Amino acid sequence: MALAQEDIEQIQWLIKKTLLETPEALNANVRYELDLRERTIRVEEELKHQRELMTEGFKQMEKRFEQVDKRFEQMHQDMNKRFDQVEKRFEQVDKRFEQVDKRFEQVDKRFEQQHQEIMGLHHEIKLLMRWGFGTLLAVGGLIVALLRLTQ
Helix, strand or coil, X not given: CCCCHHHHHHHHHHHHHXXXXXXXXXXXXXXXXXXXXXXXXXXXXXXXXXXXXXXXXXXXXXXXXXXXXXXXXXXXXXXXXXXXXXXXXXXXXXXXXXXXXXXXXXXXHHHHHHHHHHHHHHHHHHHHHHHHHHHHHHHHHXXXXXXXXXX
């Protein structure tokens, strides 16, 4: 059931009449609106204060991030220096190994030369032993032949 336009107008007229007749109700509305405005102003001020605190907090966080960035950059530079030093040490070790390799090559050449000399001596001893054994047999054969001829 919908209200007729006349009913709505009647209700509005009664409300206005009641408000005009009772000043306390009007004062209560004004007081309520003043309280609401005062609360709204306090909330707005608190929000403004919170915004300022957040802005300050963000600034401090940004400063901290900058400090952390600086620390990371310093650590990165220190690590690069350390890696450079380690790389130099490895280069020195590589040079030392190259020198040791050269020394081993020289030692190998010396061993090869000594081996060749020993093999040469061995060959000469073999020849001398053959000649000596041949000479011994020849001399022994001549002695035996002379002994038989003289008998």
